Amino acid sequence: MTRRAAVLALPWLWAALFLLLPLALVLKISFAEAQVSVPPYSDFFERLDGAIVGVKTTFANYQLLFSDSLYVRAYFSSSWIAFVSTLLTLLLGYPMAYAIARAPAQRRNLLLVLIILPFWTSFLVRIYAWMGLLRPTGIINTALQSLGMIDAPLQLLNTSGAVYLGIVYAYLPFMVLPLYARLEKLDGALLEAAADLGAKPWQVFLHVTLPLSLPGVLAGCLLVFIPAVGEFVIPDLLGGADTLMIGKVLWAEFFSNRDWPMSAAVTMVLLVVLVAPIMLFQALQPRTDQRP
Amino acid sequence: MNTVLRIAGVTKRFGAAAAVDGVTLDVRENEFLALLGASGCGKTTLLRIMAGLEQPDAGQVFIDGKDVTATPPYARPVNMMFQSYALFPHMTVAANIAFGLKQDGLQGDALAARVKEALGAVELDGLGERKPHQLSGGQRQRVALARCIAKRPRVLLLDEPMAALDKHLRERTQMELKALRARLGITFIVVTHDQDEAMAMADRVAVMEAGRVLQIDTPLALYERPANARVARFFGNINLWTSSSKTMALRPERIRISHAPLTDGVSGTIENVVYLGTATTCFVKTAAGQTLRVSVPHAEGAQAFNQGDAVHLSWPASAVMELPE
Numbered sequence: 001m002t003r004r005a006a007v008l009a010l011p012w013l014w015a016a017l018f019l020l021l022p023l024a025l026v027l028k029i030s031f032a033e034a035q036v037s038v039p040p041y042s043d044f045f046e047r048l049d050g051a052i053v054g055v056k057t058t059f060a061n062y063q064l065l066f067s068d069s070l071y072v073r074a075y076f077s078s079s080w081i082a083f084v085s086t087l088l089t090l091l092l093g094y095p096m097a098y099a100i101a102r103a104p105a106q107r108r109n110l111l112l113v114l115i116i117l118p119f120w121t122s123f124l125v126r127i128y129a130w131m132g133l134l135r136p137t138g139i140i141n142t143a144l145q146s147l148g149m150i151d152a153p154l155q156l157l158n159t160s161g162a163v164y165l166g167i168v169y170a171y172l173p174f175m176v177l178p179l180y181a182r183l184e185k186l187d188g189a190l191l192e193a194a195a196d197l198g199a200k201p202w203q204v205f206l207h208v209t210l211p212l213s214l215p216g217v218l219a220g221c222l223l224v225f226i227p228a229v230g231e232f233v234i235p236d237l238l239g240g241a242d243t244l245m246i247g248k249v250l251w252a253e254f255f256s257n258r259d260w261p262m263s264a265a266v267t268m269v270l271l272v273v274l275v276a277p278i279m280l281f282q283a284l285q286p287r288t289d290q291r292p
Numbered sequence: 293m294n295t296v297l298r299i300a301g302v303t304k305r306f307g308a309a310a311a312v313d314g315v316t317l318d319v320r321e322n323e324f325l326a327l328l329g330a331s332g333c334g335k336t337t338l339l340r341i342m343a344g345l346e347q348p349d350a351g352q353v354f355i356d357g358k359d360v361t362a363t364p365p366y367a368r369p370v371n372m373m374f375q376s377y378a379l380f381p382h383m384t385v386a387a388n389i390a391f392g393l394k395q396d397g398l399q400g401d402a403l404a405a406r407v408k409e410a411l412g413a414v415e416l417d418g419l420g421e422r423k424p425h426q427l428s429g430g431q432r433q434r435v436a437l438a439r440c441i442a443k444r445p446r447v448l449l450l451d452e453p454m455a456a457l458d459k460h461l462r463e464r465t466q467m468e469l470k471a472l473r474a475r476l477g478i479t480f481i482v483v484t485h486d487q488d489e490a491m492a493m494a495d496r497v498a499v500m501e502a503g504r505v506l507q508i509d510t511p512l513a514l515y516e517r518p519a520n521a522r523v524a525r526f527f528g529n530i531n532l533w534t535s536s537s538k539t540m541a542l543r544p545e546r547i548r549i550s551h552a553p554l555t556d557g558v559s560g561t562i563e564n565v566v567y568l569g570t571a572t573t574c575f576v577k578t579a580a581g582q583t584l585r586v587s588v589p590h591a592e593g594a595q596a597f598n599q600g601d602a603v604h605l606s607w608p609a610s611a612v613m614e615l616p617e
Binding site for chain 2: 187189190192193194195196197198199200203207208211212
C-alpha cells in the first residue's frame with residue numbers, strides 16, 4: 001500500500017471503527033428482545049452447545065414503534081420543533097452573519113469571537129443558567145414584578161417556548177458561522193453591478209446576495225436541524241411535561257425502562273428520519289455552488 | 293457639441309488623502325473619452341463617482357444638465373463595466389443580460405429580443421444558456437459589455453476593460469470597442485493606465501495625476517502640444533532638459549542622426565543601441581554631457597549605427613517645446 005493510500009485509509013478506518021461498528025451493534029440490538037439479564041437483551045444468535053446454528057430476530061420493536069402513537073407523535077413533534085427552531089435561528093442568524101461580513105475587517109474577528117465565546121462555558125451550565133433566568137423566582141420574573149409590570153410570576157420555564165428559546169440560543173453559532181463564511185466571500189463588485197444595473201437594495205439582496213449565500217443557508221440549517229431533532233437536554237431541562245421529543249423518549253426507554261432493544265429501534269428510525277435532509281442537502285449542493 | 297455628463301468641482305477624500313481633487317470635466321455627447329493615469333491617480337474613483345458608487349465630498353455630477361449627485365446608482369442612466377466584469381455566477385449569460393432589463397420593467401418577448409440583440413452586438417449569439425464559468429476571459433468581457441449596452445445607457449463607463457485580456461486580444465478588442473461605440477451612438481468613458489490604449493481608442497484623453505486632470509485633449513494634441521512636462525512624459529518617450537530654469541522637450545523621432553557632420557549639429561557618441569522592431573533607439577551622449585534618446589526608423593538603415601560610434605545630431609528649432617513643469 002502506498003503512503004497516499006495509507007493516509008486515505010485512516011478516515012475510513014476511523015469511520016468503520018467508531019461509526020459503522022457501533023451502528024451495526026445498535027442495529028443488531030434493535031432486533032433483539034428485552035430480558036432481565038446482562039446485557040439486558042436476548043442473544044442475536046441461536047446457539048446449540050456453544051455453536052451458532054442460526055439468528056434469532058424479532059421485528060416486535062419496530063412494530064410497536066409504528067403502532068404506538070407515542071413514538072410517531074414524538075418523531076413528528078421533534079421534527080416540528082427542530083424545523084421551527086431552525087427557521088427562527090436562520091431569521092436571527094442571517095442578519096447577524098450579514099452584519100459581521102459587512103463590518104470593517106478589523107472589527108470582524110472581535111464579532112466572531114463574541115459568537116464563539118459561549119462555547120467556552122459548558123453547554124449544560126448554560127442551559128442551567130437559562131433555568132435560573134426563567135424560573136418563577138428567577139431573574140426575569142423578579143425584575144418584571146419589582147417593576148410592577150406583572151402581579152404574579154409568568155410561567156416561562158417548562159414551556160414549549162422555553163424549548164424553542166433554548167434551541168435557538170444553543171445552536172445560533174452553528175447557523176451564523178457557515179453563513180458568515182459564505183457572505184464574507186461574496187464579491188462586493190457583484191452587489192455594485194446589480195445596483196448599477198438598476199436593482200434597488202432589496203432587489204440586490206433577493207436576486208444576488210441570497211442565492212449566492214444559499215449553500216451557507218443549507219449548511220447552517222442542517223447543522224441546527226439535525227442535532228435539534230435528537231436534542232434531549234434542552235427539552236428535559238427547559239420543557240414541560242407536554243413537550244414531546246424523541247430524545248426524551250429515547251432516554252426514558254434506555255435508562256428508565258432499561259429496554260435496550262426498543263431504544264435501539266427508536267435510534268435506527270431516527271437515523272432514517274435524519275438521512276432525508278442530508279440527502280436533500282447533498283443533492284442541492286452542486287447545483288447551488290456554481291463558482292468555478 | 294452637447295455635454296452629456298458634467299463633473300463640477302468634484303472632490304473625494306479617503307481619510308486625509310484626496311483621491312479626486314477638485315476635478316471639473318465636460319463629457320461630450322457621443323465621444324470616446326479616456327481617463328488616463330498611473331494607479332492611484334484617482335481615475336477609477338472619478339468613474340465610480342459618475343456611476344454613483346461613491347459619493348463626492350464636494351462638487352456636483354450632472355447628466356443631461358440634471359444634478360444627479362444624490363441619485364443612487366440604480367436610478368442613473370449610466371452603466372459600468374467592472375474590471376472584474378462582476379458577472380453573476382449563479383445566472384446564465386442570458387439571465388445576466390436580462391437582469392438589468394428586468395429592472396426597467398421589460399418582460400416576455402420584448403425582453404428576449406433585447407437580450408438577443410445585445411448578444412448579437414458582441415458576437416456571442418447562441419451562448420446565452422452558458423454559465424459565466426463556462427466562458428473564456430474574452431467571452432466574459434463581452435458578456436459584461438452586452439449586459440451594459442443592453443440597457444442603452446446615456447454613458448457607458450468602462451473600468452480598465454482590457455486588464456484581464458492577453459496582449460493579442462487587447463488590440464483587437466480596442467478596435468471593436470471603438471467600432472461598437474460608433475455604431476451604438478453611446479458615450480464611452482474608459483479608465484486606463486495604458487497610454488497606447490488611450491490613444492488607440494479615445495477621441496479625447498484626460499491625463500490625471502494625484503487626483504487632478506492635467507490636460508484634456510485629442511491624442512494628437514497631447515502628443516504634439518503637451519501642456520506640461522508631466523503630460524509629455526506620459527505620452528511616449530521624450531528628451532527633457534532644463535535650460536535657464538525652463539523645461540525643454542524634444543521627441544526622439546524629431547532628431548536626425550548621421551555619421552557625417554551636419555549643419556547646426558551636435559556631436560556625440562552612441563552609448564547604447566536598442567532594437568525595437570519598428571525602429572531602433574540610440575542613446576547618444578553629447579559633447580555637453582547630455583544623453584539624448586534618438587529614434588531611427590529602419591527605412592534609413594539603422595543597422596549602420598553601433599555602440600561607440602561617433603555621430604552628429606541635429607533637429608529643427610521648431611521641434612523643441614518649452615514646457616512648464
